[in-house]
Amino acid sequence: MSVEKIRTALLDHLVAYAPPWPTAWENTAFRPPRGDAWQQVSLVIEAVEGRGFGDSDLKTWSGHLTIVLHAPLNRGTASVDQRVDGLLQHFHRGRVLGSGGVFVTLDQGRPGDAKRVRDYWIQPVLLPWFAHI
Numbered sequence: 001m002s003v004e005k006i007r008t009a010l011l012d013h014l015v016a017y018a019p020p021w022p023t024a025w026e027n028t029a030f031r032p033p034r035g036d037a038w039q040q041v042s043l044v045i046e047a048v049e050g051r052g053f054g055d056s057d058l059k060t061w062s063g064h065l066t067i068v069l070h071a072p073l074n075r076g077t078a079s080v081d082q083r084v085d086g087l088l089q090h091f092h093r094g095r096v097l098g099s100g101g102v103f104v105t106l107d108q109g110r111p112g113d114a115k116r117v118r119d120y121w122i123q124p125v126l127l128p129w130f131a132h133i
Contacts, residue, residue, distance in 0.1 A: 002061060002102060002133050007043050009099035010065045010129065014041065017090045021069075021083070032070065037079055040068040051132065062130040065091075066112075070120040077114075080123045084111050091127045104131045 011025075024030035024040040032038050046063040067087060071080045093108040112124030 002131075003043075003045065005100040005102035006061060006063075006104055006129070006131055009097040009102065009104045010043065010127075011041070012099065013091065013097050014065070014067070017087065035072055037069065037071045037083075039070065039083075042066045042068075058132065060130055060132050062128070064129065065127040067125045067127065069123045069125065070117075071123075073116065073119055073121055077121060077123075080114075080121065084123060084125055087125050087127070102131055102133055104129050 014023075022030075022033050022036065022038040024032070024038065026042055043065055044063045045061065047061070049060050049062075051058040051060050069080050069083055071077070088109045088111075091106050091109050093106060095106045097104045097106070107128040107130065109125060109127040112126050114121065114123040116122075
């Protein structure tokens with residue numbers, strides 16, 4: 001299935017990024033570590049557009065991988081800022097990731113709006129992608 005291959009390509013690339021942070025994966029039980037930073041990951045499919053003519057099944061899938069960084073309050077933002085910079089470099093524009101014959105091309109990522117939520121400072125990182133399938 002196309003979504004599974006897209007997800008695998010993106011998440012395998014995230015797993016390869018060091019240093020690892022405890023991660024809340026989609027649809028998986030997770031207990032945030034007490035007093036430590038962690039990240040939450042979700043794959044968003046924004047569009048699936050037909051690209052071919054006639055009987056062609058060629059489609060362009062697009063969306064973004066969202067990684068929301070959570071850092072305990074009152075510890076500054078340096079660890080989050082450093083993680084954002086590293087993720088943007090690791091998922092740089094033009095990088096192509098593959099899984100099961102599907103190739104996912106990354107576009108320019110960006111940080112989202114940071115804010116306080118309960119006992120954490122959270123910083124989303126939006127990593128857009130597209131794949132021709």
